[in-house]
Amino acid sequence: MxxxxxxxxxxxxxxxxxxxxxxxxxxxxxxxxxxxxxxxxxxxxxxxxxxxxxxxxxxxxxxxxxxxxxxxxxxxIRASNERPWIPEVARQTHGDINGDHITLHNVRNFDWRTRTDFTPRWETRHYALSDLQSVDVALSYWGHAAIAHALVSFGFGDDRYVVFSVEIRRKQGDSFSEIGGFFKQYELSVIASTEEDSLRVRTNVRGEDSYLYRVHMPMDDARSLFLAYVTAANRLRHKPRFYHTLTANCTTIVFQMARRIVPGLPLDYRQLVSGYLPEYLYDLGVLQGAGSAAQYRQLGRYTDRARETDAPVWFSRNIRRGVPGIDESQRQDLQ
Missing domain, CATH: 1.20.1270 (Substrate Binding Domain Of Dnak; Chain:A; Domain 2)
Structure with missing residues (x-):
């Protein structure tokens, strides 16, 4: 029986x-x-x-x-790079690694006015690993407190930031479905972009609520994480992969790469429930400058600062105003 x-x-x-x-x-x-x-x-x-x-x-x-x-x-049913993609994922970021020098191709730098009105720009940008100074995690919420989109921004000094985002590669006519993410409905995409594009579009165009967290980690690990993103983007360009709601999404991909760099990184349910990622990072001790995760959330919320910033040149500085863990010397120039 x-x-x-x-x-x-x-x-x-x-x-x-x-x-x-x-x-x-x-x-x-x-x-x-x-x-x-x-x-x-x-x-x-x-x-x-x-x-x-x-x-x-x-x-x-x-x-x-x-x-x-x-x-x-x-x-x-196999993943493919040949589909009628929507414009913001029409190209794939990829990089050339030559020692300390990294050349990123197809860095997205769209000028967004509305969801459907924008000027597309895909750029080639150059970075030196020795210039890497900071790693920030941005979380953007659009509904449920437990669900957020995670983006990682690498700072190279002089307000030069490049953001990596692991996203679904949507086709024309697609709408996002968490259930569809279990059933090979979307390909996976790793997009590099400017903060004026990927962070600003979420707060100022899509109406999402966004937070910034300065992650304190050894620069050798930060450089390895940056290279892991570039390698992942290059791999997807040659071998497409499906997005998966649980096993291949914006948060789990970050931790799969980070665990290769920092062995023994503990598993935690908050790696899947991305909205609670700040509490996880705080417990790991990589968030500094605030007495609690709740205080960090409050001070790290940049939604209003982003919406009040009209000139793109000030965007990266203004969203970091008052964020815990950023050196006072860096804050003095914020406008």
Missing amino acids: TTSILLGIAIALTAAWGALALWLRAPAPRSVRIALTLLWLFAAFAGIAALAWPEWRSGAYVFGALLLGLLFWWHT
Whole structure:
């Protein structure tokens, strides 16, 4: 009896996964997807019924055959770099690493006016690893307190920042779905951009609420993290990969890279629930200058400062005004 119950649970879970996979990814019109999903669910019901009634045994064989076919079809769905992408992910960042010198190609520096009105600019920029001075994590919230998009900004002095963002590479007509992120609906993208682009568009155009955290880490580790982003971007250019809501998203990719650089970095649920990442970073001791994570949140919130800044030249300085952990000498020039 126990074995039958476990098999029934396994079939039910497989049925739910298969139904969603067919509904979200089957390359067919809506009416056909409905029919395929209903057929699949009926076959799963027959498979469960066979556990209790021998006369349904043929249904179990049908379900098994359909399952093998579904798994074969699922395996044939491969990530691609050749799709009708939306403009902001139309190009892929990639870099040339030549000792201390890094050349980044396709650094996004769009001039955003509204969500649909913008001037696209893709630039080539040069950085020296020896000039790297700071690492900041920006978190941008658009709804639930537990969910935020994480971006990492590397500072090279003289207000020269480059932001890396791990995102879904959306196609034209796509809308974001957390469930779709489990079912190969989006490719993964690593985009390098200016702060005036990727940070400003979230606060000033999309209406998101954003926070900045200065991460204190050895510069050797910071340089390794920067190189890990460049390497990840280069890899995706040659071998595309699907975004995954849990295992390949903006936060988990950061920690997969960071754990290679800092062995023993502890696992924590807040690595998945990205909205609580500040508390995790605070517990690690990499946030300084505030008495608590809550105080850091309060002082690190830059939403209003961003919206009050019209001139792009002042954007990076103004969003850092009052952020804990930034040297007083750096704050004196903030406008």
